[in-house]
Amino acid sequence: MSAVVEPPARTGGMFVSLGVPNYRLFASGQIVSSVGTWMQRIAQDWLVLDLTGGSATALGIAAALQFAPTLLLSLWGGVLADRVDKRLVLIGIQAAMGLCALALGTVVLTGVVALWQVYLLCLLLGCFSALDTPMRQSFVSEMVGPGQVVNAVALNSLVFNLARIVGPAVAGVLIVAVGTGWVFLINAVSFVAVITGLLLMRPERLYRSERVPRAPHQLRDGLAYVRARPDLVAIMVLVFLVSTFGINFFMTIALLARNVFGRDAQGYGLLTTLLAVGSVLGATLAARRRVKPRLRVVAGAGLAFGVLLVVAGAMPTYLAAGIALVPVGFAALSFTTAANSSVQLSVHPTMRGRVMGLYMLLLLGGTPIGGPVLGVVAEHFGGRSPLIVGGVVTVLSVLAVAVVLRRRVDAQTR
Template identity: 60%
Template structure:
């Protein structure tokens, strides 16, 4: 296996597509873009199926989201611990098979007319369990493919891949729902997992960048948490990500409600709203991929403020076209925020606990959804379909301002402590 080296010539620091110079990463990314198109098609189809089975209930949509993302709270840290101990490539292959099976079962139930809301909820839980394990393994696998020097670029390119699929998937999914129904969308998604398996199978393990495997030990998860506590900036990043993702990045709930309940439109219009957001995310990914080195906390805070302001403004737009238009800068700011935060967290901790730390990342990124999803659905029922966007955006801005204030206080204390240490050192020196 290759040694980890941030100056490796393959890393191409400063290049937008530096990580793609690595063969293993190219195989990974190509398989991901095919599978993720299917995943986003299923995301649209599942939301629409829940709304149809529930008579258009925003709360039912929020419950489905809570059930799918709830397992993240219980399993992501454990998944991160597994990622630090075992072969990540083989783990990912097994998890892709399991997630593909969930899509296959849901598709068969739907096309045969046997599907019920309870069955959808059960499959949401199962898919959530596999996704909770997949997240930290996949996130921490990037460093093994490209090395630390190109890690920030790989994170940005992962986001670019994700959002390229996010542009295509919802739009295609909306058209397929209108043409052939939700069931066939689920079945097509099951087939797309084959692309990921082929890419993972063709990788060369000898070309991976070597990291020391964590030993099997008691308290492995606690040791990962202790590593995070050693870095106050990383703690602040995770706190900010939790609040913004819980209250602001909940578009799988809010956009379906806006399309159907506010503007009275169909599945294809919901898909186009999601694609508008994804176009912005793709633009943000290009900008993020050009950044070199570990992003600063200041960059993450500014991106969170811009994101929240754009999201709140989108919720106030008077017609569908203006909402779709404003979702583009909203998506760009969202991507810059999550990509910069992800890279900063990974590069801010020791490599040996990176899997466990990314398990914690998945908890804060998705773990608030079981609360945020139903809460936003309730707000939509009580205050109207625009309320979740407006209030979620405003809450994101407030969270960023509070974290910025705490960060400034910590910076001031560090400078004072440093000054006192220097003064004490000078005072203790003998006079001539």
């Protein structure tokens, strides 16, 4: 079905996508919901540490359970995204995720919480997230049209990271004041905002591409499409390696705060906030970009991120580590935003859901591998080691991909 042509946006500069009413509704709901999501992430990590006496391995297992469904479901979520009305499906998924938060808050407040219950709810939330993420990522272009995808992706990251500043800080205070249970219930209520935004959208103003009818081998066709594109393969490999071993902040910063510097939940929240400050600065810069980022931009941001991660892990004091996390956040956000925008603008609309399903599989699906591995590394070599190891792996990954691409180009020019 052809898209309805949206009137020219009146909002200029880095907020141009907010001139599109449907996207404005979506972003407004995301601001509230993302704050709640970050509050839950902090509370969930702290709850696991409290229940296990500070076990890094248990924290890694919880992360693996939450992200493992991505390995099984995100590709099929991408196939589904190419077939269905994304807006309606997103409403149902967001409601289910809200119910998970409600259940977790209830078991904590009633005093019956056990580690296995947290693990189970992490797994359920992971299942819904695995379907939600490729659906939501591919829905961006339907809201704003291809001309504003780069800006909208950057603004999504800006909203997400502003929430990462507010959410952890609020969560740290609430955990100390009233406990983790109320934080989970607040997050459950926050899903009302994003569901309301989706319900209020005007479907006729979406930039919809033709839905792909059900047919055999659609998943295989999507994988073959990516395999035939060296530029996409390079980005996908980088995203997998960097996210698996570098972008594991949910546990590396928790270990740094609690096990290295002996800080409480507020101290953990502050480090996460400083990381988010850098991310917001990175998103602000990315929102000013108007064209598809080149592969060299993606690789350069990844290389800078790896080096800065090593520096942050080596900082001798809590204050120095916190300050070092600001440029780490900047580089991490620059890398992920450039990679996301480059992929979205490089694919055919009828393949976007499947390609973004693979992208999100590689971005998030490596966590079940990286989380436990880095947890074991921390148990044997201390709380700083996951940051340093992640940074070294990131740098080596970027250099290896650059060498392979250079050899491919040289072979083609002979």
